[in-house]
Structures are given as structure tokens and as C-alpha cells.
Amino acid sequence: xxxxxxxxxxxxxxxxxxxxxxxxxxxxxxxxxxxxxxxxxxxxxxxxxxxxxxxxxxxxxxxxxxxxxxxxxxxxxxxxxxxxxxxxxxxxxxxxxxxxxxxxxx
Numbered sequence: 001x002x003x004x005x006x007x008x009x010x011x012x013x014x015x016x017x018x019x020x021x022x023x024x025x026x027x028x029x030x031x032x033x034x035x036x037x038x039x040x041x042x043x044x045x046x047x048x049x050x051x052x053x054x055x056x057x058x059x060x061x062x063x064x065x066x067x068x069x070x071x072x073x074x075x076x077x078x079x080x081x082x083x084x085x086x087x088x089x090x091x092x093x094x095x096x097x098x099x100x101x102x103x104x105x106x
Contacts, residue, residue: 034078034081034082034085035082038075038082041071042075045068045071048064048067051064052064052067
């Protein structure tokens with residue numbers, strides 16, 4: 001078997017495994033799994049930076065820069081979504097009391 005066919009086979013199998021794993025996750029476990037996925041995206045970002053730093057050809061550097069930007073957007077977006085999901089489960093805060101006895105609206 002040629003090397004591109006092996007890589008394509010691994011990619012297709014990983015897509016099927018990923019779909020099966022994600023479809024079986026309950027909503028209760030979604031937030032902790034998103035936090036773990038954000039940590040993995042941080043490792044991917046670090047790997048993209050290391051690989052791009054060692055590249056010599058302009059095309060590899062360009063692809064690496066695109067990978068760094070996309071990984072950073074993915075990681076930051078994941079943290080934003082996780083933060084918003086955690087805010088849904090927090091208790092609402094009461095308005096702070098003012099010195100004149102009223103309450104301050106925020």
C-alpha cells in the first residue's frame with residue numbers, strides 16, 4: 001500500500017471514530033469534555049508553533065502560520081463557549097446595596 005493511501009485510511013477511520021464518540025456524549029459531560037478539548041487545542045497550538053519554527057520553505061511557513069492562526073481561534077473560541085456554558089449554571093448575583101438604602105441596578 002502506498003503512503004498516501006495509508007494516511008487517507010487513518011484519516012477516514014479517525015473521522016468515523018470521532019463521530020461515534022461525540023454522538024454518545026451526554027449533555028452532563030459536555031462542559032468537562034470541552035475543557036479537556038481546549039487543553040488539547042493548546043497542545044496543538046504549541047505543536048504548530050514548534051513545527052513552523054523549524055520550517056525552511058516559504059510554503060511550509062505559510063501553511064504553519066495558517067495552522068497557528070486557526071488553532072488559536074479554535075482554542076480561544078472554545079474557552080469563550082465553555083465560560084458561557086458555565087455561566088448558565090451559576091446562581092444570579094443580587095444587586096449591591098447602596099449607602100442610601102436603595103439597590104444599585106447593573
